[in-house]
Amino acid sequence: MDEFTLIRRYFQPLQQRQKEAGEESVSVGIGDDCAVLNIPEGQQLVVSIDTLVEGTHFLADTPPEQLAWRLLGASVSDLAAMGATPSWLTLALTLPHADEAWVSSFSSALSEATKLYSIQLVGGDTTRGPLTLTAQVHGFVKKDAALLRSNAQVGDLICVTGTLGDSRAGLETLLTNVPADSVVEYLQQRFYRPQPRVSTGQLILPYASSCIDISDGLLGDIEHILEQSGVGAQINPAALPLSAEIMHFTDEHTAKEWALIGGEDFELCFTVPPEQWISLQEDLQSHDVQITPVGAICEAKGLQLFTQGEWRVAEANGYNHF
Amino acid sequence: MDEFTLIRRYFQPLQQRQKEAGEESVSVGIGDDCAVLNIPEGQQLVVSIDTLVEGTHFLADTPPEQLAWRLLGASVSDLAAMGATPSWLTLALTLPHADEAWVSSFSSALSEATKLYSIQLVGGDTTRGPLTLTAQVHGFVKKDAALLRSNAQVGDLICVTGTLGDSRAGLETLLTNVPADSVVEYLQQRFYRPQPRVSTGQLILPYASSCIDISDGLLGDIEHILEQSGVGAQINPAALPLSAEIMHFTDEHTAKEWALIGGEDFELCFTVPPEQWISLQEDLQSHDVQITPVGAICEAKGLQLFTQGEWRVAEANGYNHF
Numbered sequence: 001m002d003e004f005t006l007i008r009r010y011f012q013p014l015q016q017r018q019k020e021a022g023e024e025s026v027s028v029g030i031g032d033d034c035a036v037l038n039i040p041e042g043q044q045l046v047v048s049i050d051t052l053v054e055g056t057h058f059l060a061d062t063p064p065e066q067l068a069w070r071l072l073g074a075s076v077s078d079l080a081a082m083g084a085t086p087s088w089l090t091l092a093l094t095l096p097h098a099d100e101a102w103v104s105s106f107s108s109a110l111s112e113a114t115k116l117y118s119i120q121l122v123g124g125d126t127t128r129g130p131l132t133l134t135a136q137v138h139g140f141v142k143k144d145a146a147l148l149r150s151n152a153q154v155g156d157l158i159c160v161t162g163t164l165g166d167s168r169a170g171l172e173t174l175l176t177n178v179p180a181d182s183v184v185e186y187l188q189q190r191f192y193r194p195q196p197r198v199s200t201g202q203l204i205l206p207y208a209s210s211c212i213d214i215s216d217g218l219l220g221d222i223e224h225i226l227e228q229s230g231v232g233a234q235i236n237p238a239a240l241p242l243s244a245e246i247m248h249f250t251d252e253h254t255a256k257e258w259a260l261i262g263g264e265d266f267e268l269c270f271t272v273p274p275e276q277w278i279s280l281q282e283d284l285q286s287h288d289v290q291i292t293p294v295g296a297i298c299e300a301k302g303l304q305l306f307t308q309g310e311w312r313v314a315e316a317n318g319y320n321h322f
Numbered sequence: 323m324d325e326f327t328l329i330r331r332y333f334q335p336l337q338q339r340q341k342e343a344g345e346e347s348v349s350v351g352i353g354d355d356c357a358v359l360n361i362p363e364g365q366q367l368v369v370s371i372d373t374l375v376e377g378t379h380f381l382a383d384t385p386p387e388q389l390a391w392r393l394l395g396a397s398v399s400d401l402a403a404m405g406a407t408p409s410w411l412t413l414a415l416t417l418p419h420a421d422e423a424w425v426s427s428f429s430s431a432l433s434e435a436t437k438l439y440s441i442q443l444v445g446g447d448t449t450r451g452p453l454t455l456t457a458q459v460h461g462f463v464k465k466d467a468a469l470l471r472s473n474a475q476v477g478d479l480i481c482v483t484g485t486l487g488d489s490r491a492g493l494e495t496l497l498t499n500v501p502a503d504s505v506v507e508y509l510q511q512r513f514y515r516p517q518p519r520v521s522t523g524q525l526i527l528p529y530a531s532s533c534i535d536i537s538d539g540l541l542g543d544i545e546h547i548l549e550q551s552g553v554g555a556q557i558n559p560a561a562l563p564l565s566a567e568i569m570h571f572t573d574e575h576t577a578k579e580w581a582l583i584g585g586e587d588f589e590l591c592f593t594v595p596p597e598q599w600i601s602l603q604e605d606l607q608s609h610d611v612q613i614t615p616v617g618a619i620c621e622a623k624g625l626q627l628f629t630q631g632e633w634r635v636a637e638a639n640g641y642n643h644f
Contacts, residue, residue: 027366028470031550033403033535034370034461036468039361044349047444048356049412049458053451081355090371092414092456122369129375130452134414136371139356146358148350213355228353 006098006126010107011091014114014121025087026122035122037088043140048078054131059174064102065109066192067133072113073194074215075135077266080198081213083147083205084139086117091124092134117196147201147211147270152229156209156271158295161197163243164218165255166190168262173249186245194266200289204270207280211270217261218294219303219314222269226303235295235314236306260305271297328420328448332429333413336436336443347409348444357444359410365462370400376453381496386424387431388514389455394435395516396537397457399588402520403535405469405527406461408439413446414456439518469523469533469592474551478531478593480617483519485565486540487577488512490584495571508567516588522611526592529602533592539583540616541625541636544591548625557617557636558628582627593619 007030015029028036039045052071054060072089079086091110095102114121119137170191173184201211210229212221218235226233240259247255272280284291298304304311329352337351350358361367374393376382394411401408413432417424436443441459492513495506523533532551534543540557548555562581569577594602606613620626626633 027466028468032471033400033533034368034406034468036404036463037367037369039367041363045359045361045367046356047359047410047412047458047460049414049445049447049456051414051416051447051449051454051456053416053449053454056450078355082358084356088369090369090458092371092373094373094375094454123371125371125373125456127373127375128378129454132375132416132451132454134371134373134447134456136369136412136458138369141358144349146350146356149354211355 006103007124010103011121011124014107014111026120029122030124035088035090037122040140042143044143044146046079046082046084046139046141046146047136048075049134049136050075050078051132051134064106068106068109069113069193071133071135072110072117072119073196074266075137076117076119076196076198077194077213077215079137079139080196080201081147081211081268082139082141083145083201083211084141085202086119086137086139086198088122088138089114089119090122090136093124093126094129094132095126096131097128117198145205147205147208149210149212149225150228152210152225152231152271152297153273154231154297154299156273156297157277157293158222158233158235158269158271158297159291159293160214160218160241160269161200161267161289161291162195162265163241163246163290164214164265164267165246165258165262166243167194167264167266168258169246169249171264183245183248187249191264194264196266197268197289200268200287200291203283203287204272204280207272207276208270209273211268214265214267214269215263217263218269219260220263223303225269225271226301232298232301232303233295234298234304234306234311238306239292239294241290241292328425329446332425333443333446336429336433348442351444352446357410357412359444362462364465366465366468368401368404368406368461368463368468369458370397371456371458372397372400373454373456386428390428390431391435391515393455393457394432394439394441395518396588397459398439398441398518398520399516399535399537401459401461402518402523403469403533403590404461404463405467405523405533406463407524408441408459408461408520410444410460411436411441412444412458415446415448416451416454417448418453419450439520467527469527469530471532471534471547472550474532474547474553474593474619475595476553476619476621478595478619479599479615480544480555480557480591480593480619481613481615482536482540482563482591483522483589483611483613484517484587485563485568485612486536486587486589487568487580487584488565489516489586489588490580491568491571493586505567505570509571513586516586518588519590519611522590522609525605525609526594526602529594529598530592531595533590536587536589536591537585539585540591541582542585545625547591547593548623554620554623554625555617556620556626556628556633560628561614561616563612563614
């Protein structure tokens with residue numbers, strides 16, 4: 001199966017189906033030298049590129065459908081962190097060989113995922129080599145409205161979405177070959193299928209002063225907000241939102257460590273000025289994602305954790321790619 | 323050296339320097355979850371993603387500066403084929419280890435190349451794994467003006483830019499370890515440093531009916547125009563533009579074969595209605611890229627080559643990635 005057959009059979013249909021559904025932002029999609037795309041008036045373009053490499057980001061023989069969900073979930077999460085609305089996806093797929101079964105499973109999961117996240121595949125490149133997947137996601141945000149890392153102010157509350165550490169726990173179940181049960185399945189789903197918090201990002205847009213998605217671990221990621229905003233933070237580990245499943249799988253100490261430095265949760269961490277807190281709470285009434293305050297922005301630079309009865313300076317052991 | 327240090331030291335400066343030069347299309351660049359970008363009014367966004375893999379697209383131990391030029395040249399060539407103006411670049415770099423010397427050489431060549439092509443680095447991802455480089459290029463084109471593959475008409479002239487086959491000859495010199503002389507150096511430069519025909523793409527925009535860049539070989543690539551335009555083509559190999567260097571390096575038969583199916587030339591192949599030919603010639607007076615007519619679009623489907631005194635149906639032996 002050559003590159004063109006592969007694209008025509010497995011990737012072009014994704015785009016055509018969505019076109020029929022009334023998508024008009026795409027003038028030219030897959031099949032020319034470039035895609036030609038239309039940005040709505042008054043909106044800015046928001047883009048992010050992310051790579052998953054076999055052996056670095058996922059284990060060999062990971063099912064292709066899990067890779068599709070993980071790649072897209074992690075990428076769309078970057079759009080969520082800006083408060084953006086997802087629009088288009090381009091995909092660079094490096095495969096060891098033209099394995100039709102693999103591509104078929106991958107593309108059907110990708111099709112589901114793109115529908116769920118309302119993002120349309122508009123182009124790509126398929127090449128031969130060690131298994132590597134790169135996605136670039138594109139989205140829109142109203143002019144000058146994007147949530148940045150740089151505007152956190154002293155006194156702002158630090159909040160996180162969902163629960164933390166589950167993804168790291170899910171990886172642990174894979175590394176240690178724990179027998180599957182409902183807890184293990186939940187944690188593995190959290191690892192494989194990050195749920196990008198797109199609707200939460202849009203909901204907090206009018207209230208939040210800064211935002212980042214948690215890909216390297218809460219401690220590592222909040223450091224970026226602190227650095228770019230020129231502030232410090234105090235975080236109380238007792239306040240960290242932990243799932244019933246992680247508490248069932250491991251002890252509280254390990255769960256908290258994974259919540260702080262585990263990485264790959266793809267939840268949002270954002271800051272809110274205290275005077276916006278009440279309005280945000282009102283908007284959250286009918287929102288189905290849990291929001292938990294875990295600390296506050298302070299003047300003293302650096303990151304402090306409340307442990308053993310006092311605030312202590314923390315090391316940011318976020319996961320680094322080298 | 324961790325990922326953040328590497329980006330801060332070698333990639334962020336590329337962006338800042340360009341910012342100082344007055345580039346205002348970028349509201350947020352490297353350093354947040356996403357880049358935030360501004361599309362000029364009345365323009366469409368044009369994007370293409372391309373991957374180079376060690377062992378598939380280039381030999382092991384290829385100098386990093388050559389890779390930077392080749393990656394960017396090949397990618398920007400897709401923008402040229404649409405008649406687009408380059409704007410932004412995102413880069414996904416997978417490296418076996420954090421080799422500072424490699425990254426330093428790569429980023430300084432990339433800096434030169436981005437300046438030459440007027441394209442700004444706005445984001446990226448660096449990961450660990452087998453050497454793989456993915457670039458997404460972004461550009462603009464006036465609404466509904468993009469050069470597509472689908473509008474070639476019966477009677478249109480088929481033209482190509484520059485000379486063909488040089489890149490394949492350059493690869494041959496690398497594979498066979500030919501001693502370096504000025505001819506070999508020229509051919510290797512043609513392999514490593516494709517010259518995307520951006521200004522030519524813009525010049526032919528009002529005249530051309532279709533366009534594609536020659537990445538898989540003239541025969542393979544023109545097939546895409548024929549298929550998407552629902553027409554056939556006659557190409558005369560005697561008319562193929564060959565460089566003095568390729569004729570010095572190999573015999574005429576091999577040179578023509580490389581010109582037809584060699585690939586990676588990153589020249590443009592485009593079609594022009596005969597009634598536009600005179601006006602195009604006038605515009606080409608002061609243009610420094612050679613344009614050569616090599617055939618014509620015909621009604622009979624398929625591709626014919628004029629060989630041994632008659633038109634014969636050709637096989638499109640374009641290079642396929644699988």
